[in-house]
Amino acid sequence: MERTVVRVSIFGLLLAFGGAQPNKDDWEIYSFHINSTVTSRYATTVITSRVVNRKDESTEVEFHVRIPKNAFISKFRMFMDDQVYDGEVKAKEAAQQQYTQAVSRGESAGIVSSVGRTLEEFKTSVTVAPLKKVTFELTYEELFRRRLGKYELQIFARPMQPVKDFKVDVYIHEKAGINYMDIKGGLSTNALANAITKTLADKQAWVYFYPTVDQQKTCDSCGEQGLNGDLVIVYDVNRHKSLGDIKRSKGYFVHHFAPSSLLRIPKNVVFVIDQSGSMHGRKMEQTRIALLHILSDLAAEDYFGLITFDSNLFYWKRELVQANADNVESAKTFASNIKDRGSTNINTALLEGSRMLNEQPRQGSASILILLTDGDPTSGVTNLEQIQSNVREAIQDKFPLYCLGFGFDVNFAFLESMSLQNNGVARRIYEDSDADLQLKGFYDEVANPLLTNVTMSYSSSANLTQTKFSQYYNGSEIVVAGQITDNDVETFVPQVVAISRNASIVFSDANGTTESTDDSNLQRVWAYLTVKQLLDKELQLSGVEKEKVKSEALRLSLKYGFVTPLTSMVVTKPSEETTEVLHKPSEDTPPLSRRTSMGMHPGILSKGQSRRTSGGSHLDPQAGVYPGSGSRFSSVDPQAGVYPSLGSRFSSGNYPNLHLPAHPGFQALPGLKGSPGLPGHKGEAGPPMLHDLVTDYDYRYDSLPIAPTTLSVAPGVRFLLQAENQSLPLCFDIAGRTILRLLHLPNAGVSVNGELDEDQGFIKIIVHFDTDNFVAVELGAVTVKYEQKLTRYTGDTALVAGSVAVFIRPTEVDITAGQTRLLILVHGKNGKDFLWPALRQQPSDDAVGILAQKAVVYEEVHQGPYTKLKIKDQEISVSRSSAVDFGMNLPATLACWLMSPESALRAPLSDFTLKVL
Numbered sequence: 018m019e020r021t022v023v024r025v026s027i028f029g030l031l032l033a034f035g036g037a038q039p040n041k042d043d044w045e046i047y048s049f050h051i052n053s054t055v056t057s058r059y060a061t062t063v064i065t066s067r068v069v070n071r072k073d074e075s076t077e078v079e080f081h082v083r084i085p086k087n088a089f090i091s092k093f094r095m096f097m098d099d100q101v102y103d104g105e106v107k108a109k110e111a112a113q114q115q116y117t118q119a120v121s122r123g124e125s126a127g128i129v130s131s132v133g134r135t136l137e138e139f140k141t142s143v144t145v146a147p148l149k150k151v152t153f154e155l156t157y158e159e160l161f162r163r164r165l166g167k168y169e170l171q172i173f174a175r176p177m178q179p180v181k182d183f184k185v186d187v188y189i190h191e192k193a194g195i196n197y198m199d200i201k202g203g204l205s206t207n208a209l210a211n212a213i214t215k216t217l218a219d220k221q222a223w224v225y226f227y228p229t230v231d232q233q234k235t236c237d238s239c240g241e242q243g244l245n246g247d248l249v250i251v252y253d254v255n256r257h258k259s260l261g262d263i264k265r266s267k268g269y270f271v272h273h274f275a276p277s278s279l280l281r282i283p284k285n286v287v288f289v290i291d292q293s294g295s296m297h298g299r300k301m302e303q304t305r306i307a308l309l310h311i312l313s314d315l316a317a318e319d320y321f322g323l324i325t326f327d328s329n330l331f332y333w334k335r336e337l338v339q340a341n342a343d344n345v346e347s348a349k350t351f352a353s354n355i356k357d358r359g360s361t362n363i364n365t366a367l368l369e370g371s372r373m374l375n376e377q378p379r380q381g382s383a384s385i386l387i388l389l390t391d392g393d394p395t396s397g398v399t400n401l402e403q404i405q406s407n408v409r410e411a412i413q414d415k416f417p418l419y420c421l422g423f424g425f426d427v428n429f430a431f432l433e434s435m436s437l438q439n440n441g442v443a444r445r446i447y448e449d450s451d452a453d454l455q456l457k458g459f460y461d462e463v464a465n466p467l468l469t470n471v472t473m474s475y476s477s478s479a480n481l482t483q484t485k486f487s488q489y490y491n492g493s494e495i496v497v498a499g500q501i502t503d504n505d506v507e508t509f510v511p512q513v514v515a516i517s518r519n520a521s522i523v524f525s526d527a528n529g530t531t532e533s534t535d536d537s538n539l540q541r542v543w544a545y546l547t548v549k550q551l552l553d554k555e556l557q558l559s560g561v562e563k564e565k566v567k568s569e570a571l572r573l574s575l576k577y578g579f580v581t582p583l584t585s586m587v588v589t590k591p592s593e594e595t596t597e598v599l600h601k602p603s604e605d606t607p608p609l610s611r612r613t614s615m616g617m618h619p620g621i622l623s624k625g626q627s628r629r630t631s632g633g634s635h636l637d638p639q640a641g642v643y644p645g646s647g648s649r650f651s652s653v654d655p656q657a658g659v660y661p662s663l664g665s666r667f668s669s670g671n672y673p674n675l676h677l678p679a680h681p682g683f684q685a686l687p688g689l690k691g692s693p694g695l696p697g698h699k700g701e702a703g704p705p706m707l708h709d710l711v712t713d714y715d716y717r718y719d720s721l722p723i724a725p726t727t728l729s730v731a732p733g734v735r736f737l738l739q740a741e742n743q744s745l746p747l748c749f750d751i752a753g754r755t756i757l758r759l760l761h762l763p764n765a766g767v768s769v770n771g772e773l774d775e776d777q778g779f780i781k782i783i784v785h786f787d788t789d790n791f792v793a794v795e796l797g798a799v800t801v802k803y804e805q806k807l808t809r810y811t812g813d814t815a816l817v818a819g820s821v822a823v824f825i826r827p828t829e830v831d832i833t834a835g836q837t838r839l840l841i842l843v844h845g846k847n848g849k850d851f852l853w854p855a856l857r858q859q860p861s862d863d864a865v866g867i868l869a870q871k872a873v874v875y876e877e878v879h880q881g882p883y884t885k886l887k888i889k890d891q892e893i894s895v896s897r898s899s900a901v902d903f904g905m906n907l908p909a910t911l912a913c914w915l916m917s918p919e920s921a922l923r924a925p926l927s928d929f930t931l932k933v934l
Contacts, residue, residue, distance in 0.1 A: 323351060
């Protein structure tokens, strides 16, 4: 059973006009209420402040409250002289002129601004006639994030004067059941504890905080100006089902997924620490302290690395090592002696951290890269877009990058965009006395991975929020919301497929897990989560796709009345007063205390669109990256970056006469015998369809017909073969339409074959398993045969068929069979697409086939103007050439030694050829 807790920050404050301290002889807050209703981790909070002007002249008073940064304001109203004045949410551009006019007159523009770590300010003012009253009412909404196994509902109150009628009312309703509740915070101590009443009854809980005027002066930070502190309500819910808690209402559903009874996955973690001169003093000392605590908490089965950087790199070790007692103590000594100096080379540091993780992949483990920096890059590569591009190419969607920005001198938008592009998140570390605890607290959140490659699937559903997550950590929670097609609950079936250590695992419940509820908030939860994720996606896009995502986020914000970075709230005041416009700040906005005054195409294997980095540049749309935690694409120069894949690497040669096939347009295959959606199938002769490949001959390794032993080395498809301890790989060409034996694992009963076109990549790749079953991947669809049933998929899907797990994503198909993991990527050039296989997990020693080739050991032998390579006592004539490595999401052009296929593979090509077409 796990625990769960919710944080909502509420800061109530009223100030006199002009910033003077409030004088209760002039005007008085005679009632201040905070009412928070929490249902299924979604809180709607209403702050109501009633003020009377006791002066004999008009006075301008200010309504000034603080709300959580994670929340969206959804309503604001003023009641005065029997009139109601409503705030109206508009597109930011539509409200900008009013905002500018207000600022130009020197008046308050009512900006929602950043305050401290978790709060934003909302303020507006109004002129109140003598002896008249005004009521302010603000509503905001928030979906709580689960961190370290709990939710917290935090209420921060500072009305700046004792209030006769001060009340906090909290109501919590969790259908899963509440089994624990506690109350903490500065407002729960001393005499104020007697003002708290709490009641817990199975699925419901109530908390009342009604302090008297005298009690409001008695907390540690309270005084004559009244309350100044927080109330934190901590509670836990029951978790009976491994599939989680699923609620549905009026055609919408919300799924909370947080399994706990799972084995921890060993992790590989590299810490990349900025030690430049700007880290001088307390920041460096706090970083050292945090590192010592973090290193102490590493599990013995973890592997780790530690790099510090200024303009240069400083290694504790140049490779990952096991977190045994001796290594941890050695790393602590290194961490204790980190000294601040020099400039900031973020690019090289992150590439080195990525290299360490890439070079030592461990089966059944989860890799994590963590960067801590306090400033912008000032040495090495300093162009932010280029750094982001380089990092994407290095990480290749294999592990998340978490960026910690220390203080406010850092470009947080850059770190946030780079993290999102690589399945991670960015977090700001505040320069306070507890900075070391902030660092340690963040590490604790990702210290215990439980699942990787998590895919949430829902039949009969539409308009889903993010359904793919690269990793799930103990103490966190995955939340997915969507619509049930035609509200047909009979066909709505949820399922979660993920990898736990070395095995695929499926979470489902054949008896049904969804619970009907009359909760009208489910639709708003869906809208809230959708807008949040669209705003994240918009950070990474450019061009048409960026505008499309932005437009949808704006449409939903306006429909549901959310104040977001794309909208503003126009506050209409009584006649002859100004209209104020309230904006939501970005995370880059410093707190006041520091101031001086995937829209995706339907179907599988779709290509990415041109995206925009945080720096705003348009990048080449040819290379799409699909992170495991949602469909995000980055676009960079496809010729940059290297993926250190295992065994052989494939590439199409850079020849002037190279032509790539047209994409079939994501059409579902109309039949198994042929498809007009594929090249060569419009009535003319073409390559055999899936039916032909399955029935005309046996795909298994032992009984397939053998092609002629020799194929000429002519411009066609170029393959790369990794070399051991050498900078240049080998490359060779295969010409002609051919079916190749890519991989065969006799002991596991798995084989992989691919149909190669004459001068491009693969047009079909089929994985055979368990004798008569297979997964066939083509540009238009994925077909699975399992237990005599043939099923065709044309959209994002996760499934398990016997010993094989298949994750179908927009730009790749991820297939895990036992201890072998194969990625089938889609690549394209000049508008034409093809498939490419990439082995991501090393097969067993009995593996054979092109993908199973070991790295070649060779030495260069120079004889006059010609070069020869010596491989196993045989000298082979070679020429220096180049090839594009398509074995990664972002292809790169590599120099290579070109030779015949027989020389590179050290065997006749017929050993790898099943059929010549």
